[in-house]
Amino acid sequence: MIVRYDRPVSRSAFLARRLALFALVMLALVVVAHRFGMLKTPDFIALVLVAALPAALAVPLALIGLARLWQIGALGGVAAVQALIYAALPLALPGYGYFLYTNRPVLTEVSTDLGDRPAWVSAPEANQQFLPRPPLSPLAAALQTERYPGLTGRRYEGAIDRVYEAVRKVAAANRLVVTASRGEEYALPDLQLRPSEDGTAAPPPGAAMGTPPAEEALPESGPLPMPRPDAISALIDAAETDAAEPAGEARLQLSTKTFVLGLPFDAVVRLKEEAEVTLVDIRVASRYGPHDLGISDEIAEGFLHALDAELLGIAGN
Numbered sequence: 001m002i003v004r005y006d007r008p009v010s011r012s013a014f015l016a017r018r019l020a021l022f023a024l025v026m027l028a029l030v031v032v033a034h035r036f037g038m039l040k041t042p043d044f045i046a047l048v049l050v051a052a053l054p055a056a057l058a059v060p061l062a063l064i065g066l067a068r069l070w071q072i073g074a075l076g077g078v079a080a081v082q083a084l085i086y087a088a089l090p091l092a093l094p095g096y097g098y099f100l101y102t103n104r105p106v107l108t109e110v111s112t113d114l115g116d117r118p119a120w121v122s123a124p125e126a127n128q129q130f131l132p133r134p135p136l137s138p139l140a141a142a143l144q145t146e147r148y149p150g151l152t153g154r155r156y157e158g159a160i161d162r163v164y165e166a167v168r169k170v171a172a173a174n175r176l177v178v179t180a181s182r183g184e185e186y187a188l189p190d191l192q193l194r195p196s197e198d199g200t201a202a203p204p205p206g207a208a209m210g211t212p213p214a215e216e217a218l219p220e221s222g223p224l225p226m227p228r229p230d231a232i233s234a235l236i237d238a239a240e241t242d243a244a245e246p247a248g249e250a251r252l253q254l255s256t257k258t259f260v261l262g263l264p265f266d267a268v269v270r271l272k273e274e275a276e277v278t279l280v281d282i283r284v285a286s287r288y289g290p291h292d293l294g295i296s297d298e299i300a301e302g303f304l305h306a307l308d309a310e311l312l313g314i315a316g317n
Helices: 011-035 041-072 077-103 140-147 160-173 213-217 230-243 295-310
Strands: 109-111 154-156 177-182 249-257 264-274 277-286
Touching: 011 041, 011 077, 041 077, 109 140, 109 295, 154 295, 160 177, 160 249, 160 264, 160 277, 160 295, 264 295, 277 295
Parallel strands: none
Antiparallel strands: 109 277, 154 277, 177 249, 249 264, 264 277
8 A cells, every 4th residue: 555645734834935025026126116216215115115015014924834844854945935035125225214213313404514504596396295394493403413413514625616517517417307407507607708729818799800899789670678567577677686606605405326326315515716726515405204224324425425536635624
């Protein structure tokens, strides 16, 4: 008589593998969609938490499968191990976020000038849904000084145009996209004073023809300017006044995303020329939520260190 042994099967192990694989695939799709702008950050965070639920359920089921394998030799040991591997990333991502949330200072932005933070050229706007960004706390400056004492502005011995060019170069190299600017006329050198190929100063347009530039620019005939209505004139003048920058000062507003997850952040760099030095300050803020997870400081520090390397030799204290 032939005795046939039927090996028991651990259904919990195979169910755990299905749940963990579903969570991993869902997380991958969510990260890709958010990284390339197809998903907003609040929706991204909500879906990451949803993906963690089946992964969390898969872990005890996989452990039950391993226990059944040890006790009665039930089939499903490989499936249980695979389930634990698949569930690691969907659980690790929100776990690491929670670790940063509890161990980093509760800040939404950082600045190298806490007394006079660089103003936004255009205030960042976003549909924050269930992740509203609260107003800046009065204790934010003291908290930043305590936790990030090394975040300070820079002083470079050089003209503002050279520093401005370096700022744009470093921003492009660090995936910081310029979205708005003010005061570029103070940062760009005067084109009429640039030397020509023969070493002499380049003449203004129209001088080579013997015609003054102002006369050449005037048309022979055209409509005469009419006075603007008082209301419209007042609005235009107010807008021009608001857009004007103090002499010797320029601002660049930037936006960036973290490399892997694509979390959005906004920044503004202020350049101020004083005597023979140029002062550079940066302000970085998260676009969503009441906490920046310490990423704002990393962006600011990385930018300033790269700028120091670009302007090596002219930095001062």
